[in-house]
Amino acid sequence: MKLQYSFILIFTGLMALLLLGINLVMYSMSSGYREHEFFMSMENSATIVASAVLQQEKAEDFYAIRNNILQHLEDEEEYILRIKPGSNDIQFPKELPLDESFYRQAIKEGKARHYEGGIYYVALFTNNDGGEDDILVISTARDAEGDAYRKRLRTTLAVTYLGAVLTMGLTSLFFSRKIFGQMVKIIQKVNSINVFNLNDRLEKEQSLEEISELQDTLNEMLNRIEAAFKAQQDYVSNTSHSLRTPLTIIAGEAELALRSIEKGHKAEYSLQMIMQETEKLKHTVNTLLELVKEIGSGRKDSWKVTRLDEVLSSVVHTISKMDESFKMRIDYSDLPDNDSMLCVSANEHLLDLALSNIILNGFKYSGNKEVKVKLTPGTDFIKVEVTDYGIGIPKAEQELIFTPYFRASNTEGFEGFGIGLPLALEIMRMHNGDIQVNSREGKGTTVQVILPVAKPAQEV
Template sequence: MKIRSRLTLLFTLITATILLAFASVIYISAKENREKEFYSLLRKEALTKANLFFNAKVEIQTLQDIYRSNRQILNEVEVAIYDSSFNLLYHDAVDIDFVKETPEMLNNIYQKGEIKFYQEDWQVIGFRYGFQNKDYIITAAAYDQYGYSKLNSLMKNIFVVFIVSILFLYIAGLYFSKKAFDPVKEMTNKVKIISATNLDLRLNNNGNKDELSELAGTFNEMLNRLENSFDAQKNFVSNISHELRTPLAAIITELELSINKERTIEEYKTAILNALNDAKKLVRISNSLLDLAKASYDPSEIVFKSVRIDEILMDARQQVQKANPNYKIDIAFEQEFENDHQISVNGNEYLLKVAFANLMENGCKFSKEHQCSVSVQFNDENIKLKFTDKGIGISEDDLQNIFTPFYRGLNKQFAEGSGIGLSLTQKTIQLHKGSISVQSTQGEGTIFTIELPHI
């Protein structure tokens, strides 16, 4: 069942329950009021007969004639009068005697002073009546045909109004739920036509601050992320294809030239060396891509633990210098640390080592002296690392794009690279909830500043 139908039925059911409760209260209240009013009427009629009998001294036959005459056209009250010894003094119609008073009933009335009860559908009241210092017992009974007729009419009206109201509410619920869900239907139809080929489409936002506008805005934000992700993936595939194709083409060319004709040993060695260098370049690109993929994982899939920054820096320097023995990397601690906490972060040792090694290698690679220095500072909140070189620097145009994957600026003329290292470094630092910034002046050098929070 669709939400629209469920809401309509739920709305109708709740409203019907409220209407039913309201109608029940009205009917029960009307029923109780009819009963009270008729008992009051019976008492008044009984007192009137008693006054006519005791005070006015109207003859019994006359009172009975009045009763029988009225009984032909309306439900006249049947009255009986007894003395304290339960002897019958007056009765409107002994031959009818609907109540059929018993000594037990009369005694009960006399003891309690007044009782009220039903005999079939007739209401009966009995009470003690005082006249000239003597007590008498009076009973009065009648059938409230008018009152019951009003109750039946009320019941019929309630039933009809209830059914009509339920039908009206159901139809109104269908209409308003349709109006309420029209934007959802429109959004559904729009979403159905969105695919990888038209991710630029967006859901309409009516500008209201309601749940549907919030849903549309959230969905549009998701589409923005998906579109950016698809664009990044396309660029990634395009760039990586280019990066891999170049060394592969060079390897194939070197090998083809080597087998075209007989060559000297030195020429073969040169061809093999060139192919080996291109193969090593492929390995570096592959390793960088694997590291970039790791840094792009869901953080919940990466193991974090307490690691010491000084040890990671030492390992990163050793890794860079092992591949490039002529690189000089200085590590300086500007403060003395008293415990491991001051120099530790909650992180992934492998990814941090790769990120630091990239910055060290870049600093050495783009400076004539192949030298880079790293300074370490810390406080109660975080650790600050500065990677400084006196190299060729980075232009202002390139500074805006250096963290873009596969981006190569003007420095590609100075040294080889894949354009992955800085992007990988930024992802790693962001993964560790840190920040990275860069300052550079062309011809003077570059400073990369990293801040990582403590554990």
């Protein structure tokens, strides 16, 4: 999960829990206060009833006071018990769902309270100092107004709670966007920087100090990467230029020597091998120079819309110069009537190198047996399948074949350095393409090159 959304969830969640706790405390205190007030009203009413019973001559006055001053309680009922002092044989009302302990508590402590099934119960015990019997008044009532109050309170708290949580969520979203918005811009900008625009830098904006420090750090890192990359380019370029001239001389001298000797001379095979290997090396050196030039320029001026079948024809010509014994069969059976479906936006030299490396691998690891190449156009992508019937790749090692300098465990008898496929993949990625490999050890390998079809209005 992104840090921005984690921040929103954590902040909103913590504040929601805090608000929920506050609401529960408020509801509990308010409901408890309401319950206490209702019990007090019932006890006051029971006190008046007890006084009226003990002072019969003033009973009407006590009831008048209760009716005029005290709140009328819904479904209110009173039960009056006369208890002889010291007597344990007491007949408590059986119609009330109360344990005997409730009455005993009232007699012992002077009063008792109980709530069950929406009905409040109050018992008030009064000693009769001037008479024979003590008085126990049990009062029951229903707090309809209090129930309505609690319902309104729950609704109000729930609505305000949801509104507060929603407000906090939107507020945290707003501020998180303000805080993380610049980080998102930094990520997008850094992701847009590649080998073609290593000179781009992050633009400084008014922001938090930490964000500014991050921008400075990334810009300094990009400076170091660009310097190291240019040094590497210069080294490869200088080395390739240094190799190009002697390779050309070697190839020319070998060709002259081959022409000057008689057919069947014992040096003929050696000279032919020198010419073939020199052509391979010249091809690699020239392409490395092209790759360095393309990346170093930061532009795609040398790119153009070209037909992939024509590139394949160039690859056939290049490979035949390296070794005339190579047998390659190109399957054009799926060629479309619409030539635009064969077009790709590419640097022809780089594409030629990538396809040549893949096909030459097929010849190398199949003992120079025939390699099949099939061109399959599509609406959005065009595919080139290169199939050989050689040693294949062990299943456990297939994920490592694009690692530079990696060579499979069954290639000990074959020359190579493990840079052909990684270089080809890098070139395909420069063309927004991909390479997929399907191989069975001892059966052969199929390498599928996938490139996007150039649209009619595509600019190169």
